[in-house]
Amino acid sequence: MPKLALxxxxxxxxxxxxxxxxxxxxxxxxxRGANIICTQELFLSNYFCREQxxxxxxxxxxxxxxxxxxxxxxxxxxxxxLALSFFEEALNGVxxxxxxxxxxxxxxxxxxxxxxxxxxxxxxxKFYFTPGDLGVPVFETQFGKISLIICWDQWFPxxxxxxxxxxxxxxxxxxxxxxxPDEKEELGAQQTHxxxxxxxxxxxxNGCYYAAVNRIGTEEPIEFWGQSFISDFYGQTLAQASxxxxxxxxxxxxxxxxxxxxxxxxxxxxxxxxSYSDLNKRTIES
Numbered sequence: 001m002p003k004l005a006l007x008x009x010x011x012x013x014x015x016x017x018x019x020x021x022x023x024x025x026x027x028x029x030x031x032r033g034a035n036i037i038c039t040q041e042l043f044l045s046n047y048f049c050r051e052q053x054x055x056x057x058x059x060x061x062x063x064x065x066x067x068x069x070x071x072x073x074x075x076x077x078x079x080x081x082l083a084l085s086f087f088e089e090a091l092n093g094v095x096x097x098x099x100x101x102x103x104x105x106x107x108x109x110x111x112x113x114x115x116x117x118x119x120x121x122x123x124x125x126k127f128y129f130t131p132g133d134l135g136v137p138v139f140e141t142q143f144g145k146i147s148l149i150i151c152w153d154q155w156f157p158x159x160x161x162x163x164x165x166x167x168x169x170x171x172x173x174x175x176x177x178x179x180x181p182d183e184k185e186e187l188g189a190q191q192t193h194x195x196x197x198x199x200x201x202x203x204x205x206n207g208c209y210y211a212a213v214n215r216i217g218t219e220e221p222i223e224f225w226g227q228s229f230i231s232d233f234y235g236q237t238l239a240q241a242s243x244x245x246x247x248x249x250x251x252x253x254x255x256x257x258x259x260x261x262x263x264x265x266x267x268x269x270x271x272x273x274x275s276y277s278d279l280n281k282r283t284i285e286s
Contacts, residue, residue, distance in 0.1 A: 001255070001256075002255070003035050003252050004035070004170070004253055005032070005036065005038070005249065006037075006213035006248070007029065007040065007213065008040065008226055008241045008245075008246060008247050009039075009043065011046040011047070011215070018044045019070070022039060023070065025248060026071075026082065029248050030078035034250065035079075036083070036141070037081070038082075038213050039085055040085065040213050041215070042087055043084070044086065046219050047176045047222065049122075050122045057089075057128070059087045061088065067086065068084075068100065068108055071084060072102055075103070075105075079105075080104055081102065081103055081141045081146070084100050086098050090130075094130055095128055095129055096113040096114065097114035097129045098113050098114070099111065099114075100112075101139040103141050104142040105142070112136065113130075113134050114131075114132050114150040114152070116131070116152045116153050117130075117131050117152065121180070122221060125152070135162065136149065136162040136163045144169050144255055145168050145169045146168060146170045146171075147168035148173075149163065150175075151175045151176055154173050154195075154199050161205070163208075165268065168208060171203075172213070173210070174213055175228075176214065176215050176224065177214055178215075178225050180221055180222065180223075181223070184223065192225055192227060196237075199231070204233065204234065206268070207261055208258070209232060209233060211231070211251075213228040213249075214228050214241075226242055227240060227243050229241070230249060233258055233262075234261075
């Protein structure tokens with residue numbers, strides 16, 4: 001029964017400081033029994049997408065040994081699976097919001113590139129990121145079959161469904177989401193409720209473990225709302241973090257019970273795939 005750990009953290013001011021802090025958090029989580037560890041979205045930097053500024057492309061990095069080496073060694077030393085979120089430079093002028101999977105022996109298993117890219121005030125992601133082109137892969141790790149989706153992807157049921165159709169047992173969701181000052185008083189509670197409920201629905205509809213890890217702290221003007229959580233396949237919250245503290249959130253995942261559950265609640269079996277062709281259209285004309 002693997003133990004999942006989510007690292008709910010904040011920006012420490014520089015990529016070097018963020019890397020150092022997260023290596024400490026990974027080691028701490030491993031010492032406390034974690035087998036699978038996931039960071040928040042873009043954990044090596046601040047959430048620079050609050051503005052359109054070409055200087056922020058300095059945070060982009062190649063997904064290579066120079067970037068991953070220390071994390072691969074950390075995974076091997078502690079025997080843990082790592083899910084890490086980066087600003088990827090694929091080519092000069094082509095950048096992705098990317099998460100990678102490293103197995104418990106330090107092996108790099110591959111990456112996922114964020115499919116859905118938002119464009120809202122202070123969430124100016126289309127300026128930085130190209131939409132993902134790798135589909136929704138499933139990574140066969142020593143502690144389960146895991147898929148990664150990223151933040152804005154969490155609002156779209158198609159991403160979670162694609163992951164589970166490919167065999168995912170666990171969906172991990174690195175996230176950076178928060179309140180804006182002029183909205184929090186009137187809409188803050190509704191926003192966090194919607195965020196939680198839509199994702200719990202993905203866990204139920206797909207019969208999977210589902211975990212979202214958010215950041216904390218205020219990066220003007222966004223107040224990141226934390227509240228990272230881990231859900232089982234009934235949509236029951238197994239653990240939830242605070243809205244303002246750095247913490248490591250843990251939950252045990254019983255994969256044998258998950259497999260039994262899918263036999264009793266066979267949502268994937270009973271899909272009417274012969275009736276869904278219109279889902280490939282932007283709209284359905286009457």
